[in-house]
Amino acid sequence: MPELPDVEVYKHHLEAHGMRKVIDHIELRGADRMLGDTDTRSLRKRLEGHSLTGTFRHGKYLFAHIGGNGWLVLHFGMTGYFEYGDDGEADPQHNVLVLYFKDGSYLAFNCRRKLGAIALAETPEEFIANKGLGPDVTALSESDFSTLLQERGGTAKGLLMNQELLAGLGNVYSDEVLFQAGIHPKTRLDRLEGSRRKALYQAMQKVIKAAIAAEAEPERMPDDFLIPRRGLRNAKCPFCGGTPKRISASGRHAWYCPCRQPEPE
Ligand SMILES: [Zn+2]
Known part of the structure; x- marks a missing residue:
């Protein structure tokens, strides 16, 4: 499921393949339930004949500036990503929105399970406020x-994944952050000492930065990351050689190392 690092990579794809080219026409296919407050007609009106001129990311949302015509907003749900080509037609399978440019190229939003979202916004700030999203992980200071x-406390995994408190982390990266910080997913964060709050903050920034540098590809991530080992049989913890375990935490499956991340008392 695309989380902050994945969406940052998609932002780079959008910048490389979708900017400053006039959109000839758009195609929407089976996207109805992803449109929310917007509709096909509004999207056509805003996009056709215009160009995308800039990008912005907040948490798991990607924004594309449509000249002076507001912003296109995309959320990738569980399975979303971009496909692009220099000519021809986009594969009709699962491409819910395709931008066909006047130069013959196209950029397609592929969203197989249709759990993502397509929206229009006047400004990213307005959209973020309406959605009630918390600050982006990369923009949050250590003291905040x-x-x-x-102030909010709760369990570690639940807080890190709560988009209203902190935007960007989902199931996979919240596990990685807690693994790197040596904190059990069920630890109550309001009881955490100052030095461990600092360690958690630093682990969070380190994980996000390294994942973006690896273009969110598990096999390119640092050797001491849990992500490439998630769900593998015979996986070994890179720190202690023990076996990572899966538990239910905050309604999700959390992977962790019982040795490195002892259960809270
Ligand atoms: Zn371990």
Whole structure:
């Protein structure tokens, strides 16, 4: 499922393949339930004959500036990504929105399970406020993070994945952040000491930065990451050689190392 690092990579794809080219026409296919407040007609009107001129990401949302015509907003749900080509037609399978450019190239939003979203916004700020999203993980200061932990508390995994408190982390990266910080997914964060709050903040920034540098590809991630080992049989913890375990935490399956991340008392 695309999380902050994946969406940052998609932002790079959009910048490389979708910018400053006039959109000849768009095609929407089976996207009805992803459109929310917008509709096909509004999307056509805003996009056709215009160019995308800039990008912005907040949490798991990607924004594309449509000249002076507002912003196109995409959420990738469980399975979304971009396909692009220099000529011809986009594969009709699962491509819910295709931008056909006047130069013959195209950019397609592929979303097989249709759990993503396509929206229009006047500004990213307005959209973020309406959605009630918390600050982006990469824009949050250490002191604001520390205050958040003390004021909101709750369990570690639940807080890290709550988009209204902190935008960007989902199931996979919240596990990685907790693994790197040596914190059990069920630890109550309001009881965490100052030095461990700092360690958690640093682990979060380190994980996001390294994942973006690896273009969110598990096999390119640092050797001590849990992500490439998730769900593998005979996986070994890179720190202690033990076997990572899966538990249910905050309604999701969390992977962790019982040795490195001892259960809270
Ligand atoms: Zn371990």
